[in-house]
Amino acid sequence: MSESRPVALDAMGGDHAPHEIVAGAVHAVRERGLSVVLVGSPRVLYEALADHDATNDVPIVRAEEALAMDEGALASLRRPRSSIAVACHLVRRGDACAVVSAGSTAGVVATGRLRLKPQQGVLRPAIAVALPTVPTPTVLLDAGANAEVKPEALVQFAHLGTAYAELAFGVEHPRVGLLTIGSEAEKGNKLVKRAHELLEGSPGVRFIGNVEGYDLLAGKADVIVTDGFTGNVALKTMEGAVRYAFGELRTSIGSGRLARLGALLQRSRLRELRRRLDAEAHGGAVLLGLNGTVVIAHGSSRAPAISAACQLAADLAKGGVVARIGERVNAVPRHHRRW
Amino acid sequence: MSESRPVALDAMGGDHAPHEIVAGAVHAVRERGLSVVLVGSPRVLYEALADHDATNDVPIVRAEEALAMDEGALASLRRPRSSIAVACHLVRRGDACAVVSAGSTAGVVATGRLRLKPQQGVLRPAIAVALPTVPTPTVLLDAGANAEVKPEALVQFAHLGTAYAELAFGVEHPRVGLLTIGSEAEKGNKLVKRAHELLEGSPGVRFIGNVEGYDLLAGKADVIVTDGFTGNVALKTMEGAVRYAFGELRTSIGSGRLARLGALLQRSRLRELRRRLDAEAHGGAVLLGLNGTVVIAHGSSRAPAISAACQLAADLAKGGVVARIGERVNAVPRHHRRW
Incomplete structure (x- = not known):
């Protein structure tokens, strides 16, 4: 499967956001030839990209809110316009192939579940x-x-x-x-x-x-x-x-x-x-079983780890991991299913 | 509390039984001044003690059976005369202060529970x-x-x-x-x-x-x-x-x-x-909550680890760990107990 849609990168999640996230995106685009879109505050991200002379290389999608690193699952429900929620939405709409976030695991998991929903036949992501x-x-x-x-x-x-x-x-x-x-x-x-x-x-x-x-x-x-x-x-x-x-x-x-x-x-x-x-x-850890792949980079990730996470997300999307999981789960003969 | 009763050492349990166990007992007696009794096959143990010129230093209590290292909990029920069962019996009778065994954990735990019984007020050892x-x-x-x-x-x-x-x-x-x-x-x-x-x-x-x-x-x-x-x-x-x-x-x-x-x-x-x-x-690990302390040395223990386990067992017995646990568990006010 060819995959030309970009990876949606939550630019506001992580201990070193947004600067290391932006630097990771620039690395992924320039050194790995990946397609990446940054999700977050346009003003902040534009300035960060300018530091790399990369304002033309990486598109930005607006999200004015962000989940703080110490915010858990509940906060994700209260922030439908957070950067991670918007990134999930891009995948949902078919405008991105996968999500990468270095935000709090609890927040990313809760948002991913809510916005992308478990794929058909999967009990638990x-x-x-x-x-x-x-x-x-x-x-x-x-x-x-x-x-x-x-x-x-x-x-x-x-x-x-x-x-x-x-x-x-x-x-x-x-x-x-x-x-x-x-x-x-x-x-x-x-x-x-x-x-x-x-x-x-x-x-x-x-x-x-x-x-x-x-x-x-x-x-x-x-x-x-x-x-x-x-x-x-x-x-x-x-x-x-x-x-x-x-x-x-x-x-x-x-x-x-x-x-x-x-x-x-x-x-x-x-x-x-x-x-x-x-x-x-x-x-990065990967959240599997949703209608879209979410790679959760560690909160302390710097640019190289973010770039590696983008590569993993792109590889999984290219390999069609969601479809592959769907085929596996739904291919289990009915008399063998206990779900 | 003074403690003059010996540690009952299961001489037949462990990957290097009986020779390393016997060597550990001799070390514990000679170098640590502990009192130890070996439990196992008298003929085998007498010969092993003779190698250390220690036949007069460490008494032997007969047990002709042993639990194999790969025998689990059930086997312990079928071997009431195993070396670990006899060692527990010595504690039960008041002839030893604690048990040390390098036998299989599952076997030692099952035998200890069966022969020493959980102490009053303890739900689970x-x-x-x-x-x-x-x-x-x-x-x-x-x-x-x-x-x-x-x-x-x-x-x-x-x-x-x-x-x-x-x-x-x-x-x-x-x-x-x-x-x-x-x-x-x-x-x-x-x-x-x-x-x-x-x-x-x-x-x-x-x-x-x-x-x-x-x-x-x-x-x-x-x-x-x-x-x-x-x-x-x-x-x-x-x-x-x-x-x-x-x-x-x-x-x-x-x-x-x-x-x-x-x-x-x-x-x-x-x-x-x-x-x-x-x-x-x-x-060694310690099985707590029984009417008697059982120190479980690792199966691969050699003489120094066995000697250290005997020391731990003697220290715990001397400190009255069983009584201390009984006081703690039974001192919990009734309205705070959920057991």
Whole structure:
């Protein structure tokens, strides 16, 4: 599928909005050849684009309101003209192919749900994150859109994640694991035990069984499904643990006779590695299952991360991720559907 | 409270049983001045003790059966004379002060529950692990004893963890956090939202509110309560993430011009640090809330970890952790109890 419509980029969301967002848009257009439209306050964005001599390169769509980073789901209902709402509206109208925002996750998810609506056949949209495994990332979902779900939703997450792994990372027949607390089928809580039964023999899902917390970064599965509460706790735990390990490492190599070697390491590979591992630097989480793709960049994103998020959004749109998910979910034979 | 009764050490549980277990017992007796009794096959244990010239230093209590490492909860019911069951029986009879086992967690938990029974007023025994924060460890519970609990159980976990942090780590007025997916009171699933209400204003609990996955290793709380499903996923995720970070680090510093510096680091501090961070090396998880303390050492424990686990068990028994938990749980005014 060719895709000439631009990515709608929420220019007002994120800790470094609008300047780093605008710089990311300029990078995406000039270096990646992407088509991007900035959504936000025209006056502010025009000035920011002028700093890059880019007023002719990136169009602006007006949105005078914005969601603050600490505003949650409710605020999104009260701000129908916020930059993220307008960006969603562009996709809805067919004037943009996907949305990118570095705004507050709760606000982006609530706005996306409200403005784009779940696609036909999808029970619950989910947040998918790509964990830095090799050779291809492991997709973890739901990373926090739904604190409470039914087992049937986990089967759908398997379809959403499978479509994402295929399109974003070119994985053929992605292996799907179910996050729980032991490898035997009967391990876990009620939700997981029932989901295990449903996933076994689910058409179109290559289910490899239970996986545990250890396996998230071990590359054992291409897609790992869980409820949004567990997924969010696991993702943040992982980020905290990586940060902790590097902090301890810095303390350890910063003291004693190895101090100078440590300092050398810190300045070079260590910093690079830390950045790569730190989940905050990943291309972005993706909200799947809506009538349009929404890439949620981390709130602390600077220009390179915004540009990468635009690339991911464009790739997913070009691959037709919404249609692919729709085909998968609706291709499940009626007697296998529990939704 | 003085404590002269020995620690009952399950000599047949663990990947390196019985030799490393016996070596750990000899270390605990000789180097730590602890009193330990080994439970297992007398012939095998006598020979192992003879290797240390220690046949007179450590008494043996006969148990001819053992739970295999891959045997779960059900097997423990079928083996009333297993080494872990006999060790629990010694505590029950008042002939030992606490149990240490490196056997399978599921088997140890099931046997402990069955043989020692939950103490009066305790709804659910829980597994507590000490995370390596500074200046004192953070106690996470439940780390996996209960896959499904009611909100009231989380309040009790707060009492169990508070007693443990006070006795094992000397923390005064431990701060208790509730693990969830956002700092606001209304964040989380139904279980957590209700537990938040119950914890607020719970007498005897210094509740500091919600904590997130990031906070597990940040020293923000002294005790973090969660259900056993979430706690187990978080603990294993943390272990996996630390392992991953060090693996990546090794790859990174092992290549290119920094290879030699990296190799130097690997041989010294890095290995030491990795061992300290790796949750597998911690003193052991503790099963709290039974009529007797059970320390569950990691299955891969060697002599030093077994010796440390014996020390922890003796310290907890000496501090009267069972009585302390009983006082806490039963001191909650009736109108505040929801159990």
